Amino acid sequence: MTTLATSTGARYARILGTGSYRGSRVVTNEEMCTMIDSTPEWIEQRTGIRERHWAVEGETPLSMSVQACRSAMDMAGVRPEQIGAIILASVSHHHPSPALADYLARELGCTDPAAFDISAACAGFCYGVALAESLIRAGHAGDDGLVLVVGVERLSDMINIADRGTAFIFGDGAGAAVVGPSQTPGVSPTVWGTKPENVETIEIEHWLSGAGHDTGYPFITMDGRTVFKWALAEVTRHAARTIELAGIRPEELDIFLPHQANDRITDALVRHLHLPENVTVCRDIAEMGNTSASSVPIALDDMIRQGRATSGQTALIIGYGAGLTYAGQIIVIP
Numbered sequence: 001m002t003t004l005a006t007s008t009g010a011r012y013a014r015i016l017g018t019g020s021y022r023g024s025r026v027v028t029n030e031e032m033c034t035m036i037d038s039t040p041e042w043i044e045q046r047t048g049i050r051e052r053h054w055a056v057e058g059e060t061p062l063s064m065s066v067q068a069c070r071s072a073m074d075m076a077g078v079r080p081e082q083i084g085a086i087i088l089a090s091v092s093h094h095h096p097s098p099a100l101a102d103y104l105a106r107e108l109g110c111t112d113p114a115a116f117d118i119s120a121a122c123a124g125f126c127y128g129v130a131l132a133e134s135l136i137r138a139g140h141a142g143d144d145g146l147v148l149v150v151g152v153e154r155l156s157d158m159i160n161i162a163d164r165g166t167a168f169i170f171g172d173g174a175g176a177a178v179v180g181p182s183q184t185p186g187v188s189p190t191v192w193g194t195k196p197e198n199v200e201t202i203e204i205e206h207w208l209s210g211a212g213h214d215t216g217y218p219f220i221t222m223d224g225r226t227v228f229k230w231a232l233a234e235v236t237r238h239a240a241r242t243i244e245l246a247g248i249r250p251e252e253l254d255i256f257l258p259h260q261a262n263d264r265i266t267d268a269l270v271r272h273l274h275l276p277e278n279v280t281v282c283r284d285i286a287e288m289g290n291t292s293a294s295s296v297p298i299a300l301d302d303m304i305r306q307g308r309a310t311s312g313q314t315a316l317i318i319g320y321g322a323g324l325t326y327a328g329q330i331i332v333i334p
Protein backbone atom coordinates (compact mmCIF):
# COMPACT_ATOMS: atom_id res chain seq x y z
CA MET A 1 0.00 0.00 0.00
CA THR A 2 1.29 3.48 -0.84
CA THR A 3 2.04 5.60 2.19
CA LEU A 4 1.74 9.34 1.74
CA ALA A 5 4.00 11.81 3.42
CA THR A 6 2.25 14.17 5.84
CA SER A 7 3.33 17.52 7.14
CA THR A 8 4.09 18.63 10.67
CA GLY A 9 5.02 22.08 11.82
CA ALA A 10 5.93 23.86 15.02
CA ARG A 11 4.79 22.44 18.33
CA TYR A 12 3.26 25.78 19.37
CA ALA A 13 2.18 29.06 17.80
CA ARG A 14 1.92 32.60 19.13
CA ILE A 15 1.23 36.15 18.02
CA LEU A 16 4.53 37.84 17.13
CA GLY A 17 3.31 41.33 16.25
CA THR A 18 0.18 43.42 15.75
CA GLY A 19 -0.81 46.49 13.73
CA SER A 20 -3.91 48.56 13.12
CA TYR A 21 -5.43 51.42 11.17
CA ARG A 22 -8.45 53.51 12.12
CA GLY A 23 -10.64 55.31 9.60
CA SER A 24 -9.61 58.96 9.82
CA ARG A 25 -12.96 60.74 10.18
CA VAL A 26 -14.02 60.89 13.83
CA VAL A 27 -17.81 61.04 14.14
CA THR A 28 -18.89 62.01 17.66
CA ASN A 29 -22.25 61.10 19.17
CA GLU A 30 -23.17 64.77 18.86
CA GLU A 31 -22.57 64.68 15.11
CA MET A 32 -24.29 61.31 14.84
CA CYS A 33 -27.39 62.80 16.44
CA THR A 34 -27.62 65.40 13.67
CA MET A 35 -28.27 62.40 11.37
CA ILE A 36 -30.52 60.20 13.52
CA ASP A 37 -33.30 60.71 16.06
CA SER A 38 -31.33 60.02 19.24
CA THR A 39 -29.23 61.72 21.93
CA PRO A 40 -25.50 61.40 22.71
CA GLU A 41 -26.44 60.34 26.25
CA TRP A 42 -28.74 57.53 25.05
CA ILE A 43 -26.02 56.13 22.80
CA GLU A 44 -23.32 56.29 25.47
CA GLN A 45 -25.50 54.84 28.23
CA ARG A 46 -26.83 51.98 26.09
CA THR A 47 -23.56 51.02 24.41
CA GLY A 48 -20.51 52.86 25.82
CA ILE A 49 -19.88 54.44 22.41
CA ARG A 50 -18.77 58.11 22.48
CA GLU A 51 -17.44 58.32 18.93
CA ARG A 52 -16.60 56.13 15.97
CA HIS A 53 -14.10 56.34 13.10
CA TRP A 54 -15.37 56.35 9.54
CA ALA A 55 -13.11 55.88 6.54
CA VAL A 56 -12.78 58.77 4.11
CA GLU A 57 -12.30 58.54 0.36
CA GLY A 58 -9.20 56.50 -0.43
CA GLU A 59 -9.35 54.57 2.85
CA THR A 60 -10.46 51.28 1.37
CA PRO A 61 -10.51 47.83 2.97
CA LEU A 62 -7.32 47.15 0.99
CA SER A 63 -5.45 50.34 1.92
CA MET A 64 -6.40 50.01 5.60
CA SER A 65 -5.31 46.35 5.62
CA VAL A 66 -1.96 47.24 4.05
CA GLN A 67 -1.22 49.79 6.79
CA ALA A 68 -2.23 47.40 9.59
CA CYS A 69 -0.19 44.53 8.14
CA ARG A 70 2.95 46.64 7.63
CA SER A 71 2.81 47.71 11.28
CA ALA A 72 2.27 44.12 12.41
CA MET A 73 5.19 42.86 10.31
CA ASP A 74 7.42 45.66 11.65
CA MET A 75 6.57 44.73 15.24
CA ALA A 76 7.17 41.04 14.51
CA GLY A 77 10.40 41.77 12.62
CA VAL A 78 9.37 39.75 9.57
CA ARG A 79 9.60 40.51 5.85
CA PRO A 80 6.68 40.16 3.39
CA GLU A 81 8.41 37.38 1.49
CA GLN A 82 8.50 35.25 4.67
CA ILE A 83 4.70 35.20 5.00
CA GLY A 84 3.38 31.71 4.21
CA ALA A 85 -0.36 32.42 4.45
CA ILE A 86 -2.75 35.37 4.63
CA ILE A 87 -6.18 34.92 6.24
CA LEU A 88 -8.40 37.97 5.86
CA ALA A 89 -11.70 38.31 7.70
CA SER A 90 -14.24 40.85 6.43
CA VAL A 91 -17.89 41.35 5.59
CA SER A 92 -17.27 44.56 3.64
CA HIS A 93 -15.00 43.56 0.77
CA HIS A 94 -17.21 44.38 -2.19
CA HIS A 95 -15.83 41.95 -4.76
CA PRO A 96 -16.68 38.27 -4.37
CA SER A 97 -13.53 37.27 -6.24
CA PRO A 98 -10.57 37.39 -6.12
CA ALA A 99 -10.15 37.43 -2.37
CA LEU A 100 -8.99 40.68 -0.76
CA ALA A 101 -6.17 38.59 0.70
CA ASP A 102 -4.82 38.15 -2.85
CA TYR A 103 -4.72 41.91 -3.48
CA LEU A 104 -3.14 42.35 -0.07
CA ALA A 105 -0.39 39.83 -0.92
CA ARG A 106 0.44 41.89 -4.00
CA GLU A 107 0.43 45.25 -2.19
CA LEU A 108 2.60 43.96 0.64
CA GLY A 109 5.12 42.34 -1.70
CA CYS A 110 4.56 38.79 -0.47
CA THR A 111 5.91 36.22 -2.89
CA ASP A 112 3.75 33.09 -2.86
CA PRO A 113 1.53 32.87 0.21
CA ALA A 114 -1.66 30.85 0.52
CA ALA A 115 -4.22 33.67 0.62
CA PHE A 116 -7.95 33.58 1.29
CA ASP A 117 -10.82 35.51 2.84
CA ILE A 118 -13.15 34.26 5.54
CA SER A 119 -16.61 35.50 6.46
CA ALA A 120 -17.33 35.05 10.15
CA ALA A 121 -18.47 38.61 10.90
CA CYS A 122 -17.44 39.88 14.34
CA ALA A 123 -15.87 36.52 15.19
CA GLY A 124 -13.72 36.72 12.03
CA PHE A 125 -10.39 37.65 13.61
CA CYS A 126 -10.65 34.94 16.28
CA TYR A 127 -11.64 32.41 13.60
CA GLY A 128 -8.51 33.54 11.74
CA VAL A 129 -6.28 33.07 14.78
CA ALA A 130 -7.66 29.54 15.21
CA LEU A 131 -6.92 28.74 11.56
CA ALA A 132 -3.45 30.30 11.70
CA GLU A 133 -2.51 28.33 14.78
CA SER A 134 -3.69 25.12 13.11
CA LEU A 135 -1.80 25.85 9.87
CA ILE A 136 1.42 26.58 11.76
CA ARG A 137 1.22 23.43 13.87
CA ALA A 138 0.30 21.34 10.81
CA GLY A 139 3.25 22.68 8.80
CA HIS A 140 1.07 24.46 6.22
CA ALA A 141 2.33 27.99 6.73
CA GLY A 142 5.39 28.08 4.48
CA ASP A 143 9.08 27.66 5.29
CA ASP A 144 9.03 30.18 8.16
CA GLY A 145 5.62 29.13 9.47
CA LEU A 146 4.30 32.72 9.40
CA VAL A 147 0.65 33.68 8.93
CA LEU A 148 -0.87 37.14 8.63
CA VAL A 149 -4.37 37.33 10.16
CA VAL A 150 -6.29 40.46 9.21
CA GLY A 151 -9.69 41.82 10.21
CA VAL A 152 -10.89 44.76 8.14
CA GLU A 153 -14.20 46.56 7.74
CA ARG A 154 -15.59 49.64 6.05
CA LEU A 155 -19.07 49.37 7.52
CA SER A 156 -19.96 53.05 7.14
CA ASP A 157 -20.80 52.27 3.50
CA MET A 158 -23.53 49.91 4.65
CA ILE A 159 -25.19 51.87 7.43
CA ASN A 160 -28.89 52.57 7.00
CA ILE A 161 -29.06 56.08 8.41
CA ALA A 162 -32.86 55.77 8.55
CA ASP A 163 -32.52 52.95 11.11
CA ARG A 164 -31.72 54.62 14.44
CA GLY A 165 -31.36 51.20 16.08
CA THR A 166 -28.15 50.38 14.15
CA ALA A 167 -26.82 53.54 12.44
CA PHE A 168 -24.79 54.80 15.41
CA ILE A 169 -23.02 51.51 16.13
CA PHE A 170 -20.59 50.78 13.33
CA GLY A 171 -17.13 52.09 12.41
CA ASP A 172 -14.25 51.44 10.03
CA GLY A 173 -10.71 50.18 10.39
CA ALA A 174 -8.26 47.28 10.10
CA GLY A 175 -6.29 45.21 12.57
CA ALA A 176 -3.67 42.56 11.87
CA ALA A 177 -1.48 40.05 13.64
CA VAL A 178 1.52 38.02 12.52
CA VAL A 179 1.17 34.54 13.99
CA GLY A 180 4.23 32.30 13.94
CA PRO A 181 6.02 29.34 15.51
CA SER A 182 6.82 29.34 19.20
CA GLN A 183 8.81 27.33 21.73
CA THR A 184 6.08 27.80 24.32
CA PRO A 185 2.24 27.75 24.10
CA GLY A 186 0.94 31.10 22.84
CA VAL A 187 -2.62 30.32 21.72
CA SER A 188 -4.99 28.20 23.82
CA PRO A 189 -7.56 25.79 22.32
CA THR A 190 -10.26 27.73 20.47
CA VAL A 191 -13.89 27.53 21.56
CA TRP A 192 -15.98 28.29 18.50
CA GLY A 193 -19.32 27.60 16.91
CA THR A 194 -22.53 28.93 15.38
CA LYS A 195 -26.11 29.14 16.57
CA PRO A 196 -27.98 28.12 13.42
CA GLU A 197 -31.50 28.89 14.68
CA ASN A 198 -30.56 32.59 14.89
CA VAL A 199 -28.80 32.73 11.54
CA GLU A 200 -30.79 35.74 10.29
CA THR A 201 -30.41 37.96 13.36
CA ILE A 202 -27.75 40.17 11.76
CA GLU A 203 -27.61 40.35 7.98
CA ILE A 204 -26.20 42.29 5.11
CA GLU A 205 -28.84 42.39 2.40
CA HIS A 206 -28.26 40.84 -1.00
CA TRP A 207 -25.62 42.80 -2.91
CA LEU A 208 -28.01 43.62 -5.77
CA SER A 209 -30.41 45.28 -3.33
CA GLY A 210 -27.75 47.96 -2.79
CA ALA A 211 -28.38 49.44 -6.20
CA GLY A 212 -31.17 51.65 -4.85
CA HIS A 213 -29.22 53.02 -1.88
CA ASP A 214 -27.26 56.27 -1.94
CA THR A 215 -24.04 54.45 -1.14
CA GLY A 216 -24.63 51.80 -3.81
CA TYR A 217 -24.04 49.19 -1.10
CA PRO A 218 -26.51 46.96 0.75
CA PHE A 219 -27.57 47.74 4.31
CA ILE A 220 -26.75 46.00 7.58
CA THR A 221 -29.86 44.92 9.45
CA MET A 222 -29.76 43.70 13.04
CA ASP A 223 -32.20 42.55 15.69
CA GLY A 224 -30.06 44.02 18.46
CA ARG A 225 -32.21 42.79 21.31
CA THR A 226 -31.91 39.13 20.22
CA VAL A 227 -28.14 39.44 19.83
CA PHE A 228 -27.92 41.09 23.23
CA LYS A 229 -29.86 38.29 24.93
CA TRP A 230 -27.84 35.59 23.17
CA ALA A 231 -24.57 37.23 24.18
CA LEU A 232 -25.61 37.37 27.83
CA ALA A 233 -27.01 33.86 27.92
CA GLU A 234 -24.47 32.01 25.78
CA VAL A 235 -21.33 33.97 24.93
CA THR A 236 -20.75 34.22 28.69
CA ARG A 237 -20.71 30.40 28.82
CA HIS A 238 -18.36 30.13 25.83
CA ALA A 239 -15.97 32.62 27.43
CA ALA A 240 -15.92 30.59 30.66
CA ARG A 241 -15.25 27.41 28.66
CA THR A 242 -12.35 29.13 26.87
CA ILE A 243 -10.67 29.87 30.20
CA GLU A 244 -11.33 26.33 31.40
CA LEU A 245 -9.85 24.72 28.26
CA ALA A 246 -6.73 26.88 28.59
CA GLY A 247 -6.16 25.23 31.95
CA ILE A 248 -5.99 28.48 33.90
CA ARG A 249 -8.14 30.18 36.53
CA PRO A 250 -9.89 33.53 35.83
CA GLU A 251 -7.57 35.24 38.32
CA GLU A 252 -4.56 34.17 36.24
CA LEU A 253 -5.84 36.21 33.31
CA ASP A 254 -4.25 39.63 32.75
CA ILE A 255 -6.47 41.08 30.03
CA PHE A 256 -10.05 40.60 28.86
CA LEU A 257 -10.64 41.76 25.31
CA PRO A 258 -14.07 40.83 23.98
CA HIS A 259 -15.51 41.97 20.66
CA GLN A 260 -16.41 45.63 21.05
CA ALA A 261 -20.18 45.40 20.50
CA ASN A 262 -21.66 46.91 23.63
CA ASP A 263 -20.11 47.84 26.98
CA ARG A 264 -23.13 46.41 28.79
CA ILE A 265 -22.39 43.00 27.23
CA THR A 266 -18.75 43.38 28.28
CA ASP A 267 -19.87 44.20 31.84
CA ALA A 268 -22.08 41.10 31.92
CA LEU A 269 -19.20 38.93 30.71
CA VAL A 270 -16.89 40.34 33.39
CA ARG A 271 -19.49 39.58 36.08
CA HIS A 272 -20.23 36.10 34.78
CA LEU A 273 -16.54 35.17 34.59
CA HIS A 274 -15.89 36.56 38.09
CA LEU A 275 -12.90 38.44 36.77
CA PRO A 276 -10.96 40.10 39.59
CA GLU A 277 -10.39 43.86 39.53
CA ASN A 278 -6.76 43.55 38.46
CA VAL A 279 -7.81 42.11 35.06
CA THR A 280 -7.59 44.89 32.47
CA VAL A 281 -10.88 45.10 30.56
CA CYS A 282 -10.75 46.55 27.05
CA ARG A 283 -13.28 49.31 26.30
CA ASP A 284 -12.12 50.48 22.89
CA ILE A 285 -15.77 50.74 21.84
CA ALA A 286 -15.88 54.24 23.38
CA GLU A 287 -13.69 55.55 20.57
CA MET A 288 -14.25 53.05 17.79
CA GLY A 289 -17.82 51.84 17.93
CA ASN A 290 -18.27 48.34 16.57
CA THR A 291 -15.89 47.46 13.72
CA SER A 292 -16.92 43.81 13.39
CA ALA A 293 -13.98 41.63 12.26
CA SER A 294 -11.46 44.37 13.04
CA SER A 295 -12.63 45.26 16.55
CA VAL A 296 -10.52 42.70 18.43
CA PRO A 297 -7.21 43.25 16.57
CA ILE A 298 -7.55 47.06 16.55
CA ALA A 299 -8.13 47.07 20.29
CA LEU A 300 -5.36 44.54 20.89
CA ASP A 301 -2.83 46.58 18.94
CA ASP A 302 -3.86 49.74 20.76
CA MET A 303 -3.41 48.12 24.17
CA ILE A 304 0.05 46.85 23.20
CA ARG A 305 1.20 50.19 21.78
CA GLN A 306 -0.20 52.14 24.77
CA GLY A 307 1.63 49.78 27.16
CA ARG A 308 -1.63 48.50 28.70
CA ALA A 309 -0.82 44.98 27.48
CA THR A 310 2.77 43.88 27.98
CA SER A 311 4.83 41.03 26.61
CA GLY A 312 4.08 37.67 28.22
CA GLN A 313 0.69 38.65 29.65
CA THR A 314 -2.37 36.52 28.88
CA ALA A 315 -5.45 37.92 27.16
CA LEU A 316 -8.83 36.31 26.58
CA ILE A 317 -10.06 37.42 23.16
CA ILE A 318 -13.57 36.47 22.04
CA GLY A 319 -15.51 37.53 18.97
CA TYR A 320 -19.26 37.08 18.46
CA GLY A 321 -21.85 38.30 16.00
CA ALA A 322 -23.69 37.53 12.75
CA GLY A 323 -24.36 33.90 12.17
CA LEU A 324 -24.62 33.81 15.17
CA THR A 325 -20.95 32.87 15.27
CA TYR A 326 -18.47 33.06 18.09
CA ALA A 327 -14.83 32.15 18.70
CA GLY A 328 -12.56 32.68 21.67
CA GLN A 329 -9.05 31.82 22.74
CA ILE A 330 -6.44 32.95 25.23
CA ILE A 331 -3.36 34.43 23.67
CA VAL A 332 0.02 35.46 25.03
CA ILE A 333 0.85 39.12 24.34
CA PRO A 334 3.90 39.51 22.04
Ligand code: UT7
Pocket (backbone or CB within 6 Å): 036, 037, 038, 039, 042, 043, 046, 047, 122, 164, 165, 166, 168, 202, 223, 224, 225, 227, 228, 231, 261, 262, 265, 290, 292, 320, 321, 322
Ligand atom coordinates in the same frame (compact mmCIF):
# COMPACT_ATOMS: atom_id res chain seq x y z
O1 UT7 B 1 -21.36 43.13 16.41
C1 UT7 B 1 -22.40 42.25 16.28
C2 UT7 B 1 -22.98 41.95 17.57
N1 UT7 B 1 -23.95 42.95 17.87
C3 UT7 B 1 -24.30 43.18 19.10
O2 UT7 B 1 -23.78 42.58 20.00
C4 UT7 B 1 -25.41 44.15 19.35
C5 UT7 B 1 -26.13 43.78 20.58
N2 UT7 B 1 -27.24 44.64 20.83
C6 UT7 B 1 -27.11 45.90 21.33
O3 UT7 B 1 -26.02 46.37 21.51
C7 UT7 B 1 -28.37 46.64 21.67
O4 UT7 B 1 -29.48 45.83 21.46
C8 UT7 B 1 -28.56 47.97 20.90
C9 UT7 B 1 -27.52 48.97 21.34
C10 UT7 B 1 -28.43 47.72 19.41
C11 UT7 B 1 -29.92 48.56 21.22
O5 UT7 B 1 -30.04 48.76 22.62
P1 UT7 B 1 -31.27 48.15 23.42
O6 UT7 B 1 -31.10 48.56 24.81
O7 UT7 B 1 -31.34 46.67 23.14
O8 UT7 B 1 -32.49 48.90 22.78
P2 UT7 B 1 -33.81 48.29 22.13
O9 UT7 B 1 -33.56 47.88 20.73
O10 UT7 B 1 -34.40 47.30 23.08
O11 UT7 B 1 -34.74 49.58 22.13
C12 UT7 B 1 -35.16 50.18 23.37
C13 UT7 B 1 -35.85 51.48 23.05
C14 UT7 B 1 -36.89 51.35 21.95
O12 UT7 B 1 -37.97 52.21 22.28
P3 UT7 B 1 -39.30 51.62 22.94
O13 UT7 B 1 -39.82 50.58 21.97
O14 UT7 B 1 -38.88 51.03 24.25
O15 UT7 B 1 -40.18 52.81 23.06
C15 UT7 B 1 -36.19 51.90 20.72
O16 UT7 B 1 -37.09 52.47 19.79
O17 UT7 B 1 -34.88 52.43 22.58
C16 UT7 B 1 -35.32 52.96 21.32
N3 UT7 B 1 -34.15 53.26 20.51
C17 UT7 B 1 -33.51 54.42 20.58
N4 UT7 B 1 -33.72 55.54 21.30
C18 UT7 B 1 -32.86 56.55 21.14
C19 UT7 B 1 -33.52 52.44 19.62
N5 UT7 B 1 -32.47 53.08 19.10
C20 UT7 B 1 -32.44 54.30 19.67
C21 UT7 B 1 -31.59 55.42 19.53
N6 UT7 B 1 -31.83 56.50 20.29
N7 UT7 B 1 -30.52 55.40 18.71
